Amino acid sequence: MLLDVHDLSCARGGVPVLEHVSFALAAGEVLVLRGPNGSGKTTLLRTIAGLQPPLAGEIRAAPGAIAYAAHADGLKATLTVAENLAFWAGIYGTGDIAGALAAFALEGLADRPAQNLSAGQKRRLGLARLLVTGRPVWALDEPTVSLDAAAVEMFAEAVRTHVAAGGAALIATHIELGLAGLTLDVGQFRASAETRVSDFDEAFL
Structure with missing residues (x-):
């Protein structure tokens, strides 16, 4: 189990x-x-x-x-989408973020600061973090x-x-x-x- x-x-x-x-x-x-x-x-x-x-x-x-995700998206506003994912990938030691970007259709937003995302885009980025935890x-x-x-x-x-x-x-x-x-x-x-x-x-x- x-x-x-x-x-x-x-x-x-x-x-x-x-x-x-x-x-x-x-x-x-x-x-x-x-x-x-x-x-x-x-x-x-x-x-x-x-x-x-x-x-x-x-x-x-x-x-x-266990990887936990709740109502807070857990994003650093001044970092880009890719930088946010790279930060978490570094924390968990998993490295590659390409799969997480693709899974939530974030490739076109990779260079956009998180603070400039819509609520839905922020949520997608927050959930994409799950894919880089390796948990x-x-x-x-x-x-x-x-x-x-x-x-x-x-x-x-x-x-x-x-x-x-x-x-x-x-x-x-x-x-x-x-x-x-x-x-x-x-x-x-x-x-x-x-x-x-x-x-x-x-x-x-």
């Missing part, structure tokens, strides 16, 4: 949100998280990504296996925000390519992406108690 979540409980702002969450992701698998706003999808993804500690349970994955597990929180229909299909195709190559994807989304995979309704794991955890560390929130 690339990711094994066992009996996980997590909190938002020190208040328990989900409890006893268990699932596993193997190479080639996609799992879509469903549930209304506020149901705990983001909290679950942040916990799995290591941005906040779990209240209980285990998250088993190889060190450095097998993608944990994605509403990745299609600001994308038009054509860009949504680019993203879906990038996920298909990733899992076909032995990766896996965990995606919280309200839209249908046309991806073969399973769904998990996080509502079934809603915490039964809302007692605040006094010493909860959520410094990254």
Whole structure:
């Protein structure tokens, strides 16, 4: 398994949100998280990504296996599209950015500063970063925000390519992406108690 979540409980702002969450992701698998706003999808993804500690349970994955993408695009405004991708490729030691540019139709924008991109173009560039991480597990929180229909299909195709190559994807989304995979309704794991955890560390929130 690339990711094994066992009996996980997590909190938002020190208040328990989900409890006893268990699932596993193997190479080639996609799992879509469903549930209304506020149901705990983001909290679950942040916990799995290591941005906040779990209240209980285990998250088993190889060190450095998870690439996380949420609402922030994580771009340096004054760097060009190519420079942004090259920066992240350098961080992760993967080098080549040509595939990431092509996957999200960014070749024609390669020399444009990120600050001059439209919201949709910035989102495509933010998602293109996933392709230069070299990480097998993608944990994605509403990745299609600001994308038009054509860009949504680019993203879906990038996920298909990733899992076909032995990766896996965990995606919280309200839209249908046309991806073969399973769904998990996080509502079934809603915490039964809302007692605040006094010493909860959520410094990254």
